[in-house]
Amino acid sequence: MTERVARVSVRKQFWRGVWRALRRRPSRLIGLFIVLLFIFMAIAGSWFYPERLPYDAENIYAPISWEHPLSTDFEGVDVLALVITGTQGVLLVAGAAGLLTMLIGTAVGLYSGYNRGIGDSILMRIADFVLTIPGFPLLIVLTTTISLGSWWKMSLVLGLIGWGSLARAVRSQTLSLRERGFIEAARGLGLPTRHIVTKELLPNVAPFIATNLLMAVTGYIYAQVGLYFLGVLPIDTSNWGVMLNAAVFQSGALISPDALPYLLAPLGAILLLTLGVVLIVDALEEIFNPRLRES
Amino acid sequence: MTITMVKAPAVSISGLTVAYKTDAGELPAVSQVDLELAAGTITGLVGESGSGKSTLALSLLGAVQKPGRVTAGSVVVDGIGDMAKLAGEELRTVRGAKIGYVFQAAQNSLNPLKTVGKQLLDLGKAHKVRDLKGLLRHAKDLLDRMGLNADRVLDAYQHELSGGMRQRVGIMFALVLNAHVLVLDEPTTALDMITQANILQIVRDVHKEQGLTTLVVTHDVGVVAEVAHKIAVMYGGRIVEHGPVTQVLAEPRHPYTRGLIHAIPRLTGDISAAKALPGTPPTLGTIPKQGCVFRERCALRMEVCETVEPPAQRMLDGRTVACHAVKEGAA
Amino acid sequence: MMTGFARRLAGHLTRGLVMIWVVTTFTFVLIRLMPGDPVQVQIERNIAMGMPPDQAEAAAAVTYGFVPHGPMWKQYLEYMGGILRFDLGVSVESQGVPVADRVLGAMPWTVVLVLTGILVSFLIGVVLGVIAAIKRSTVVGHSLSIAGSLLHGVPPFVIGIILAALFTRQWRLFPSGGVYNADEVAPGLYFDFIGNVLYHAALPAAAYALATYGGWLLAMRSSVASVLGDDFLLAAELRGLTSLTRFRYLARNAILPLFTVLAISFGLVFGGSIFIERIFNYPGLGMLLFSSIGSRDYSMMSGAFLMITVAVIVANILADLLYSAIDPRVRRQA
Numbered sequence: 021m022t023e024r025v026a027r028v029s030v031r032k033q034f035w036r037g038v039w040r041a042l043r044r045r046p047s048r049l050i051g052l053f054i055v056l057l058f059i060f061m062a063i064a065g066s067w068f069y070p071e072r073l074p075y076d077a078e079n080i081y082a083p084i085s086w087e088h089p090l091s092t093d094f095e096g097v098d099v100l101a102l103v104i105t106g107t108q109g110v111l112l113v114a115g116a117a118g119l120l121t122m123l124i125g126t127a128v129g130l131y132s133g134y135n136r137g138i139g140d141s142i143l144m145r146i147a148d149f150v151l152t153i154p155g156f157p158l159l160i161v162l163t164t165t166i167s168l169g170s171w172w173k174m175s176l177v178l179g180l181i182g183w184g185s186l187a188r189a190v191r192s193q194t195l196s197l198r199e200r201g202f203i204e205a206a207r208g209l210g211l212p213t214r215h216i217v218t219k220e221l222l223p224n225v226a227p228f229i230a231t232n233l234l235m236a237v238t239g240y241i242y243a244q245v246g247l248y249f250l251g252v253l254p255i256d257t258s259n260w261g262v263m264l265n266a267a268v269f270q271s272g273a274l275i276s277p278d279a280l281p282y283l284l285a286p287l288g289a290i291l292l293l294t295l296g297v298v299l300i301v302d303a304l305e306e307i308f309n310p311r312l313r314e315s
Numbered sequence: 316m317t318i319t320m321v322k323a324p325a326v327s328i329s330g331l332t333v334a335y336k337t338d339a340g341e342l343p344a345v346s347q348v349d350l351e352l353a354a355g356t357i358t359g360l361v362g363e364s365g366s367g368k369s370t371l372a373l374s375l376l377g378a379v380q381k382p383g384r385v386t387a388g389s390v391v392v393d394g395i396g397d398m399a400k401l402a403g404e405e406l407r408t409v410r411g412a413k414i415g416y417v418f419q420a421a422q423n424s425l426n427p428l429k430t431v432g433k434q435l436l437d438l439g440k441a442h443k444v445r446d447l448k449g450l451l452r453h454a455k456d457l458l459d460r461m462g463l464n465a466d467r468v469l470d471a472y473q474h475e476l477s478g479g480m481r482q483r484v485g486i487m488f489a490l491v492l493n494a495h496v497l498v499l500d501e502p503t504t505a506l507d508m509i510t511q512a513n514i515l516q517i518v519r520d521v522h523k524e525q526g527l528t529t530l531v532v533t534h535d536v537g538v539v540a541e542v543a544h545k546i547a548v549m550y551g552g553r554i555v556e557h558g559p560v561t562q563v564l565a566e567p568r569h570p571y572t573r574g575l576i577h578a579i580p581r582l583t584g585d586i587s588a589a590k591a592l593p594g595t596p597p598t599l600g601t602i603p604k605q606g607c608v609f610r611e612r613c614a615l616r617m618e619v620c621e622t623v624e625p626p627a628q629r630m631l632d633g634r635t636v637a638c639h640a641v642k643e644g645a646a
Numbered sequence: 647m648m649t650g651f652a653r654r655l656a657g658h659l660t661r662g663l664v665m666i667w668v669v670t671t672f673t674f675v676l677i678r679l680m681p682g683d684p685v686q687v688q689i690e691r692n693i694a695m696g697m698p699p700d701q702a703e704a705a706a707a708v709t710y711g712f713v714p715h716g717p718m719w720k721q722y723l724e725y726m727g728g729i730l731r732f733d734l735g736v737s738v739e740s741q742g743v744p745v746a747d748r749v750l751g752a753m754p755w756t757v758v759l760v761l762t763g764i765l766v767s768f769l770i771g772v773v774l775g776v777i778a779a780i781k782r783s784t785v786v787g788h789s790l791s792i793a794g795s796l797l798h799g800v801p802p803f804v805i806g807i808i809l810a811a812l813f814t815r816q817w818r819l820f821p822s823g824g825v826y827n828a829d830e831v832a833p834g835l836y837f838d839f840i841g842n843v844l845y846h847a848a849l850p851a852a853a854y855a856l857a858t859y860g861g862w863l864l865a866m867r868s869s870v871a872s873v874l875g876d877d878f879l880l881a882a883e884l885r886g887l888t889s890l891t892r893f894r895y896l897a898r899n900a901i902l903p904l905f906t907v908l909a910i911s912f913g914l915v916f917g918g919s920i921f922i923e924r925i926f927n928y929p930g931l932g933m934l935l936f937s938s939i940g941s942r943d944y945s946m947m948s949g950a951f952l953m954i955t956v957a958v959i960v961a962n963i964l965a966d967l968l969y970s971a972i973d974p975r976v977r978r979q980a
């Protein structure tokens with residue numbers, strides 16, 4: 021009973037800390053808003069737009085208007101619609117890959133940090149390997165045999181090559197909890213391993229998982245955009261990368277000022293999303309890393 | 316002995332208040348402290364962690380760390396001036412050259428990327444020592460006298476030194492420029508018993524040889540009994556009792572001093588005779604704003620203790636005690 | 647008795663070799679065992695073009711560096727043997743051109759770009775990181791951190807596109823591609839040529855620098871924040887050391903951990919070379935990898951991928967050895 025009360029109050033305190041950190045700088049609230057906006061666009065985009073966006077060959081690179089707030093592309097498709105519908109695919113893949121990364125990274129990190137020994141050395145060698153291998157070149161080499169246009173294959177590959185840094189972060193955090201006598205104390209009380217890991221360790225490493233995961237998911241979004249931008253994936257979906265590819269390498273948006281919005285829109289979307297993530301990470305860091313907290 | 320007495324300066328702290336800026340406003344860690352370090356003596360400053368003893372020690376070098384600052388009072392060192400007022404180059408050149416500070420062994424007081432010798436040269440250059448070779452000779456001489464292999468130590472990095480060696484190196488750094496005021500912060504903490512005894516012997520020796528005025532900050536009454544002439548007991552930012560070591564230890568007057576001494580188990584005799592003080596020491600935020608800071612844990616608590624802070628009274632035997640319950644002549 | 651340094655180097659080399667082995671095995675699997683087996687495809691195409699079967703097979707053998715015949719393990723051993731002799735086969739696309747030649751020809755350009763970019767960004771990032779840490783309660787510090795995180799978070803290709811759009815199209819201050827202008831200068835060790843090379847490298851190198859400096863800034867900021875809490879800085883203050891000396895103590899101790907970040911950085915930067923070199927038409931390893939994938943030149947692709955991996959491994963080893971040479975705690979282990 022008292023334990024539950026204590027836990028509830030700890031949770032309450034945590035959320036109060038989150039709220040305080042968000043409020044300390046309004047920019048952080050803006051960050052939260054931006055990221056939520058992108059998630060909303062991913063979910064709700066398909067409600068507003070048909071699967072095949074209407075095009076109008078008479079109206080390419082249209083001037084900015086209420087009808088086309090971000091102009092149109094080389095086929096006369098509304099650019100804003102392209103940006104919005106482009107979020108769904110990448111966020112789905114990035115989310116799924118992030119989930120996989122979280123599962124592998126957390127499991128490996130906790131196991132290594134908790135048990136140490138031989139298993140730890142082997143797992144960390146593998147993690148280092150995954151970290152060292154140049155991920156993007158590997159991805160584009162893989163596009164030659166695996167059809168990475170399929171969302172689940174893409175998620176699988178991204179998740180499998182991206183767990184290294186999360187595993188390392190979770191492990192070092194677990195080790196530092198161990199150094200502070202966390203695990204020994206819990207063992208001394210006769211608590212079962214499962215309880216120690218899920219109830220004592222996990223809540224303490226969760227912040228690191230959250231921060232790392234946010235960065236990883238962002239990285240996955242950009243990896244996909246990058247692949248489409250290079251043009252090594254089949255161009256059959258809306259994607260910011262497809263827009264960038266067409267704008268930079270094909271339609272000559274770099275030269276013609278009419279086509280500029282078509283280039284700037286996906287760039288702006290990427291910058292905005294990055295800004296949102298950065299502002300949230302800034303808040304997370306303050307919540308979890310007292311050393312950076314301002315006095 | 317008389318010659319060395321001339322060299323050693325006296326330090327007189329009066330009305331010193333040091334406050335830290337916190338979310339709850341500026342809170343005093345040291346409050347209205349008067350303390351006289353007579354020239355040529357060793358004073359032991361005893362207190363639990365959070366009593367303000369480290370802050371007081373740092374104020375001797377004008378080095379109270381942010382967000383703290385001296386809000387009132389002075390720390391006057393003979394021949395130098397008020398350390399609370401010194402600033403800039405003047406303050407910097409006094410530190411290390413006139414007043415030496417020795418960290419506890421567990422703290423890493425050496426730059427981990429430079430050898431002891433290189434850091435010694437940095438010290439010499441900072442204080443514009445012309446004769447760097449002479450400085451090295453002096454350092455070697457000090458290290459030799461403390462029983463170290465000087466050449467090896469000067470060529471060593473911090474991680475290659477043991478706790479006892481670090482402590483001696485720290486003392487060497489504090490004295491190599493011929494400082495005559497020495498502040499030792501927890502000189503025996505984190506050292507094994509034999510090394511502790513060695514270090515205390517060294518403290519006594521260098522104090523005498525170099526002609527110093529020494530302040531030893533510690534939580535260990537045993538250390539004070541071992542080396543000091545005078546003891547100052549600190550609680551909640553106040554000096555509650557101050558006097559000659561032999562008198563205070565034999566016959567403590569302030570209830571806190573009594574509690575502190577009775578809490579020490581003795582090697583001979585009944586271990587159960589050692590009694591722990593009830594309660595916990597206050598932290599910066601929980602020091603009472605008015606009245607006696609010790610009253611929560613005090614057995615002699617009276618009504619007046621709630622509202623009036625006891626002034627430091629000078630007793631006939633020369634000590635000062637700050638307690639309403641202690642009357643002149645009462646033991 | 648091995649010294650700590652030698653033991654460290656030996657460990658690195660072993661791990662690097664294991665890694666190269668895994669990567670080459672992967673490329674072998676990719677070209678021989680995956681669906682759409684490129685080796686088989688080439689043989690069939692040769693036959694379709696009227697070549698007798700054994701001649702077609704021999705041509706494929708030259709391309710990939712092993713005879714695509716008999717038991718698979720034998721083919722694998724032959725392939726690995728070829729790589730040990732640095733025989734990476736022959737390009738599919740441009741017949742007769744050895745892959746090793748092309749890869750080695752492209753390599754220096756990438757290395758020069760990457761190293762210049764990292765060096766510049768390291769210097770800028772470290773300086774700004776110190777400022778961000780010391781002034782972290784002020785608007786300046788906070789803005790620096792956010793700007794650093796933003797540039798660190800933005801993918802390199804976005805920075806590349808923006809730089810290219812501004813400086814090669816909008817203002818035409820820099821060339822839009824190539825490593826030097828062959829019409830103006832001939833290769834050689836003289837001022838005009840080197841100047842021309844630098845002129846061509848400036849923009850892509852700036853793109854690397856911009857894309858990575860945020861990472862240095864963030865790493866340096868947190869490193870400085872942690873060293874600032876160390877006792878030796880207070881000790882140095884109490885010994886009356888000058889603020890310049892104390893700053894040197896702080897900086898050296900704070901920079902040291904950044905060498906471990908350097909290792910991760912190299913992987914990212916070499917990976918990003920595909921984008922930067924594609925955007926700026928710079929014929930380095932990344933461009934080679936990209937174009938070989940476009941034309942399905944599998945032998946060239948494996949070679950370029952292998953070389954990028956090797957470059958990352960070597961850079962990692964150098965970064966770590968540098969670290970252990972500087973840190974006495976590693977250098978002077980018993």
